[in-house]
Amino acid sequence: MNKMKDFFNEVANGDLDKIKAFIENGIDVNEKDENEQTALMVAVMSNNPEVVKLLLECKADVDAFGIHKEDRNPINYASAYGLVDIVKILLEYKPNMKLLNVYGGTPLIPACEQGHYEVAKLLLEETDVDVNHINNLGYTALYEVTFSPNRSSVYVDITNLLIKHGADRNIKDKGGRTPLEIATKNGLEAIANILEGQ
Incomplete structure (x- = not known):
């Protein structure tokens, strides 16, 4: 569980090399954290296009729902907050x-x-x-x-x-x-x- 938590921390921080290392070591990019968010949703909420791109390239589910307020999946959140690049x-x-x-x-x-x-x-x-x-x-x-x-x-x-x-x-x-x-x-x-x- 700590490994997963560390992975989500790196996603939030935007460290591409560390995120890649986690993925290469077999982390499930579609696993959810304690807030029921996938790594992709965390990357979108952190407004980090490079991490979003990396996760999608590594087969992150573009439609995965989370529980963030009213905007529960990546495209809904990014659209509501005007994150054009994402x-x-x-x-x-x-x-x-x-x-x-x-x-x-x-x-x-x-x-x-x-x-x-x-x-x-x-x-x-x-x-x-x-x-x-x-x-x-x-x-x-x-x-x-x-x-x-x-x-x-x-x-x-x-x-x-x-x-x-x-x-x-x-x-x-x-x-x-x-x-x-x-x-x-x-x-x-x-x-x-x-x-x-x-």
């Missing part, structure tokens, strides 16, 4: 875009909600993620863009991106409101104009 590496290994977070959402939804344009663009252009997926709260990615009055210009770009990739502007939330209605209510004039087709 998202790019993960996408090379074809993660399952139908694996949902605890809110029943795809990686695209938190990426849009948090304003991570580059991540959203990667997901839409390089995966089969459902642009119109509705999470357990009743929200689509497009709806999440309009959710707050304090939206910077990047959210305008994300709105255009979503529309370009087929986002349905007429899907309503559980309260019967469209993204346009929410954008208008929150004073998001530029976004509302896009949603009106102007």
Whole structure:
């Protein structure tokens, strides 16, 4: 058990040589630590692209679920936190875009909600993620863009991106409101104009 703990410590620290030595000596890269995380998830959470790449090359499961808050697998976590370089590496290994977070959402939804344009663009252009997926709260990615009055210009770009990739502007939330209605209510004039087709 100490050997496994040491391995996870090196993954968190990002020491590639020591990680390689553990793997060469037969450590199981898909074993979970006491927090139910795989080494890959720990590397993603540590924002260490080189370690992520090494583990994937050594057959780490790109879809392994952990228990980290709401973002329970590597692509969900990396997308929600805007870790662009890690998202790019993960996408090379074809993660399952139908694996949902605890809110029943795809990686695209938190990426849009948090304003991570580059991540959203990667997901839409390089995966089969459902642009119109509705999470357990009743929200689509497009709806999440309009959710707050304090939206910077990047959210305008994300709105255009979503529309370009087929986002349905007429899907309503559980309260019967469209993204346009929410954008208008929150004073998001530029976004509302896009949603009106102007």
